[in-house]
Amino acid sequence: MHNRDNDKTTTFREKMAWVMVVGLMIAAGLYFYIVLNISASMDQVPKPVFAGLTVIFIVILTVFAIFGASVAALSNIGEADLPMDERDKLISLRATRLSSIATVVILIMTMTAYFFDARSSDMLLGIMAALIVGHLVDYITQIYLYRRGA
Amino acid sequence: MSQAALAKAIGVTRQTVIAIEKGHYSPSLESAFRISRVFQTTLEDVFGWEEAIVKPV
Numbered sequence: 001m002h003n004r005d006n007d008k009t010t011t012f013r014e015k016m017a018w019v020m021v022v023g024l025m026i027a028a029g030l031y032f033y034i035v036l037n038i039s040a041s042m043d044q045v046p047k048p049v050f051a052g053l054t055v056i057f058i059v060i061l062t063v064f065a066i067f068g069a070s071v072a073a074l075s076n077i078g079e080a081d082l083p084m085d086e087r088d089k090l091i092s093l094r095a096t097r098l099s100s101i102a103t104v105v106i107l108i109m110t111m112t113a114y115f116f117d118a119r120s121s122d123m124l125l126g127i128m129a130a131l132i133v134g135h136l137v138d139y140i141t142q143i144y145l146y147r148r149g150a
Numbered sequence: 151m152s153q154a155a156l157a158k159a160i161g162v163t164r165q166t167v168i169a170i171e172k173g174h175y176s177p178s179l180e181s182a183f184r185i186s187r188v189f190q191t192t193l194e195d196v197f198g199w200e201e202a203i204v205k206p207v
């Protein structure tokens with residue numbers, strides 16, 4: 001091509017994946033730090049505490065996603081509302097495949113823990129971990145594939 | 151023609167065009183045909199492919 005644009009290759013979707021990785025790490029780090037501390041000092045983590053922390057987790061993540069999407073959209077003007085192209089779809093498909101494996105592995109580990117008399121709060125924690133790790137693997141795989149090309 | 155103009159003409163993002171140019175991403179057949187039509191040429195003029203050498207067993 002004659003008129004080469006600059007080769008800045010960070011797409012809106014890749015930027016969103018970065019935002020979600022950072023958001024998930026912060027929100028999940030806070031969530032597990034508090035839950036594990038409570039879990040160590042009490043026999044069972046009270047259900048209202050779990051519910052409250054889950055709501056806080058979702059709020060932090062939502063705020064991060066909105067703020068991150070705004071910043072990413074401003075730096076990639078006109079790209080945010082574009083539908084996924086074929087490369088985006090391929091990357092999404094590969095990332096989802098890996099993330100589903102991670103989710104299922106942690107879920108099976110959690111289910112196995114049930115047979116070793118795991119507390120119900122630990123089971124809930126395992127399910128949360130499966131969901132969070134699954135999403136982290138999804139976003140990190142997306143970033144890796146976007147960096148690599150596909 | 152700019153990368154952005156080509157991207158718009160074939161319906162992908164500019165970053166996908168960059169990935170194709172660098173040889174990091176192989177476009178679908180549909181996009182490959184679209185690219186060749188934008189340049190009013192044939193597929194072979196735009197894309198090259200070398201068959202892997204298969205050693206006889």
